[in-house]
Amino acid sequence: MTVVNRRAALTGMLALAATPLRAHSVQELEQEFGSKEPYFQALDKDAPDFLLSDADGTLFRLADFAGKVVILHFVYTQCPDACPLHTEKLADVQARINQTQMKDRVQFVSITSDPENDTPVVLRDYGAIHGMDPANWAFLTIAPGQPPETTRDLAQDFGHKFAVAQDGTQTHGVVTHVIDKTGRWRGNFYGLEFDSVNMVLFVNALVNDYGKPHNASPRGLWVRAVDMFR
Numbered sequence: 001m002t003v004v005n006r007r008a009a010l011t012g013m014l015a016l017a018a019t020p021l022r023a024h025s026v027q028e029l030e031q032e033f034g035s036k037e038p039y040f041q042a043l044d045k046d047a048p049d050f051l052l053s054d055a056d057g058t059l060f061r062l063a064d065f066a067g068k069v070v071i072l073h074f075v076y077t078q079c080p081d082a083c084p085l086h087t088e089k090l091a092d093v094q095a096r097i098n099q100t101q102m103k104d105r106v107q108f109v110s111i112t113s114d115p116e117n118d119t120p121v122v123l124r125d126y127g128a129i130h131g132m133d134p135a136n137w138a139f140l141t142i143a144p145g146q147p148p149e150t151t152r153d154l155a156q157d158f159g160h161k162f163a164v165a166q167d168g169t170q171t172h173g174v175v176t177h178v179i180d181k182t183g184r185w186r187g188n189f190y191g192l193e194f195d196s197v198n199m200v201l202f203v204n205a206l207v208n209d210y211g212k213p214h215n216a217s218p219r220g221l222w223v224r225a226v227d228m229f230r
Contacts, residue, residue, distance in 0.1 A: 025205060026186065026202070026205045026206060029201060029202055029205050030042045030187075033198060036195075036198075037194060037195060037198045039189055039190045039191050039193055039194040040187060040188070040189055040190075040194065040198065040202075041187060041188040041189075041190065042186070042187050043185050043186055043187055043188065044184060044185075044186060045184065045185050046183060046184060046185065047062060047070075047158075047177070047179045047183055047184065047185035048062075048154060048157035048158055048185075049061060049062050049063070049183075050062055050111075050140075050154050051143055051146075052111065052140035052141060052142065052143055052150075052151070053140065053141055053142065053143040053144070054123070054138050054139065054140055054141075055120040055121075055123035055124045055139065055141075056120070057120075057144075059143055060138065060140060062179070062183055063183065065107045065109075065179075066181065066182070066183065067105070067181050068105050068106060068107045068181060069102075069105065069106045069107070069178065069179065069180055069181060069203050069206045069207050070106075070107050070108075070109055070177075070178070070179040071090065071093070071094075071106065071107070071108050071109070071176060071177075071178055071179075071199075071203065072108075072109040072110075072111065072158075072176070072177045072178075072179060073086060073087075073090065073109075073110060073111070073174075073175065073176050073177065074110075074111050074112075074113050074151070074154075074155045074158070074160075074162065074172070074175075075087060075110055075111075075112065075113070076112055076113045076114035076117070076118060076162070076170055077112065077114070077117070077118050077122050077123075077126050078114065078117060078169075079169075079170065080169070082172070082174050082192070084130055085192055086174050086176075086192060087110065087126070087127075087130040087131075087132065088130050088131055089192055089196070090108060090132070090176065091130055091131035091132050091133075092131075092196050093196045093199050093200060094106075094108055094132060094133055094136070094137065095131075095133070096196060096197075096200045097200055097203065098133055098135070098136070100204075102203065102204060102207050103135070103136060104136070105181075105207045106136060106203055106207065107136050107137075107138070108132065108136060108137040108138070109137075109138050109139075109140060110126070110127075110132075110137070110138070110139045110140070111139075111140045111141075111151050111154065111155070112139065112140070112141045112151060113151050113152050113155055113162040113170060113172070114162075114170065115141045115142040115148050115150070115151060116148050118141055120141075123139045123141060124139075126139055127139060152164075155172075158175070158177055159175070159188075160172065160173040160175055173190075174190070174191050174192060175188050175189070175190055175191075176188065176189040176190075176194075176199070178199070178202065178203065178206070180206045181206065181207070181209075186206060187202060
């Protein structure tokens, strides 16, 4: 199956997911991931709040994205390796999501850990360079008056940190955080090797509030959709 046809197949599967009886709950997906998605960690707790600014000076809190599933990660634009790859991986996830009705119900958020160097001009250019769609993506930095370490402290609140070396490079982990429509932190995808399809299906379950298990077909949506991408 060609890439185009595989993406079309996924779009069709997600369209079917609009009917609750055809979709898996979040808990069922978590169980089905198992060894199939070793880079996923299930969570269920309040996500750390923030007050940050975009390149145009508009301030955002996490609550401003209420009603949307938030896919959030930390990067810095001078990162020589992991950060651009991470952003491009999420651009692929975004492209898949934006082919579906979920587009207006999912928000991608990149947060810089290097606000001293990531100026508004740099922030505006970064997404275009790495394939992010501005329709549902925001790149955030410190707000006026906040100390430069604000976003690095926030990264630590999310469970990892950016250690700054003398030459300005930062040692850091690569984690994608998924937050549900009520601000609950529901999962992490670690590294760059997770399957984009798995993240899309997990987000779909959160978008559609499939929070409780139900009597699904013996062969679940997740298994059928992934098969279409093999």
